[in-house]
Amino acid sequence: MARKFFGTDGIRGLTNTAPMTPEVALKVGQAAGAHFVRGDHRHRVVIGKDTRLSGYMMESALVAGFTSVGMDVVLLGPMPTPAVAMLTRSMRADLGVMISASHNPFADNGIKLFGPDGYKLSDADELEIEGLLEGAPPLAQPELIGRAKRIDDARGRYVHFAKATFPEQLRLDGLKIVVDCAHGAAYHVAPDALWELGADVIPLGVTPNGININDACGSTHPQLLQQTVVASGADIGLALDGDADRLIVVDETGKVIDGDQLMALIALDQHRLGQLKGGAVVATVMSNLGLERKLDAEGLRLERTKVGDRYVLEAMRATGCNVGGEQSGHIILTDHSTTGDGLVAALQILAAMVGQGKPASELLDQFEPVPQLLKNVRFAGGAPLEADSVKACIAAAERELDGRGRLVIRKSGTEPLIRVMAEGDDEAQVHDVVERICAAVTRAAA
Template identity: 45%
Template sequence: MARLFGTDGVRGVANQDLTAELALDLSVAAAHVLGEAGAFGHRQPTALVARDPRASGEFLEAAVCAGLASAGVDVMRVGVIPTPAAAYLVNEYRTDLGVMLSASHNPMPDNGIKFFQRGGVKLADDLEDAIEARMEEPWQRPTGERVGRIRTSTDAVKTYIDHLVASLRQDKTLSGLKVVLDCANGASSKTGPTAFREQGADVTAIHASPDGININDACGSTHPEKLQAKVVELGADLGLAFDGDADRCLAVDHEGNIVDGDQVLAILALGLQEDHRLASNTVVATIMSNLGLTLAMKEHDIHVDQTKVGDRYVLESMNANGFSLGGEQSGHVIMSEFATTGDGVLTGLHVAARVARTGKTLKDLASVMKRLPQSLVNVRGVDKLRAGMDPEVNRAVADANQKLGETGRVVLRPSGTEPLVRVMVEAATQKEADKICHDLATIVKQRLAI
């Protein structure tokens, strides 16, 4: 049986895979497991519940709140806020548990449940497994005054925006900067433009009118085309694209060129290094980051520590080793001085601040890293659990790596959030990367077909 939790919580089509019943049962099980792990002490436990603007988040929020309260947990509803805001507020409000309802960059019909434990940190794999195992077990229901109470916070959004603004250490850092923000009709539609304006930026916000249906609909970090055009049209200094729950950020320079998460990491790493704030002179990235990031950082005596894909694994390395910066090519960037998870608006503010402080264009700053040609194919209709186990697939990957030598590499991995296998190839030329990637994807499709 497949594991319920993926690399980023439980995710699926809302009201089909992710039902109100499942959300309630997960919440009850999470309360029990974390309570038994000693997370609650000897008092009435507390939880924070947040969501992105998806319509399905409304009934899932009700189910989660009901489940937690029925398990004896006092619940604070904070409404629509970004995932990193939920993580920050769990720590700021000192709640024992946090629940975020979001499917991040996925289409609107999907939704997901992410849990945070005290301190705003995502749950370790063993705790997620324990929650999944606990869901079918009987339990003693509290009654009377021992049931949880549900209340609504009125200051959560302002508290989070104040935190974002203060992270730049001085007021009006972005004065004179013209910025376009694509909020993906998602959770950053209020927090993003407000934070940038409070720091003095001239802001144009697009796709910032969520209606519960239009989240990630041909906009945001997965569809930056309209942002690219708007930046050029307005003569803006840069553009920033967030996803539905605003835990990732991609940038666009003044010419409309995409600046991806690897380039953003390089820009922030050099800035932190100059300020003597890059812990251990190290950046944490995943195996999917472009090889060009490693080569660029090497030129500046910065080490790149690589992890499995998923910002949770990036964070694990950062916490274990005391590193201050890490992230993914997709735009998840963690600045541990200010956040416990990827934060798109926070990342965007610091990228913009780097532009303002250096007087350089974003294009100039991003040129520190030369991207190796890369090809990526998502192979659907296959058994992703067999990826890495089939001998013919493994042989093809080994042959490709041998052919590429030091000029490239192959990464083949099952997606943690979708039913597919990702095949990624980097090579000296785009033609070579495309051919090898296509050939490998064909073999994967043939060998692992369902």
């Protein structure tokens, strides 16, 4: 059965345009609720959201859907995605929902679902829910309709959880930290957690108004963070995205550090302390070849998966690894979380800084990246990657890079984009290969 609603990270799209409409959200609540109503106990779903204007609308529709099939609803308000996963487990809920389009602009929104174990749903579960979306799930008898309740201490619970992942014997006293919360879901919890651990905190992106989420701020727009770190003489800058499940770091010189370097530092620090499991780091096909070479030099492996943090997590669970993630900054640390957690990842970076007594610029220069270029080609419809001209161009590029680099071409699971990535030791060759393929895709999509 082909996917109609779910992409690589739940359901996502432009608000008030299918599939991101209140009607679909109500049906998702009914379908997911019906799928997880098992046994005779009182069923419960936990719902969190980021700070988008449309979050109120989508939340109300989901509440109507879940309560109509007999599920009680616990509303968390604006909370990071990993907090929803954590609270789903700790509150013994049957299901968790995050309303967010992550790093996308405010006009988009999305629905992410978590099972009772706090993990994102499997492909099989999502396909079953899609099947129920096409029908009419059985509605609860009037006396069995669910109730909705908002809890007020969700932020405190998550801050306590995040702080518990930081080594008990360490503190952040003396560190000046700039944290950019992207006017998103972590606008309270991230500065609070850092301050409670002793840091001198300079907060950015903490005044959400419904439409400024990810707007020239956060992990996808680190320019303001860079400027603020340098101007304030801060020790480090941390940038989260709209739902705070990814992290990008800026060192004290203003240099942007991506997820590959963050994974390298966390993994090698844990390896040094005897805490790394599985003898490997799990990352996607997009991670830099330099990371793979660095791990190999340390006697460790890089296990690659297809793009999507859910696939990284699946491989981590299968191999027993406890460090994984994506170059984009989704860092998954399964000793602490069941999904990517930007704040928890940041705390591990800060623990390494304090524990080793080294500046961010030194610690976060773990390997020399291989020249890599990623470009996106937007298309209106059709299947440009199926065109013979595009296939021929890709085949020629693969022959050129054979033994000297890698090529990754894929269709985005969340946007109408073709992503073209190449890397290799010859930077000019990498640029030439990417430009040729992008031109071929553009012509085929015209």
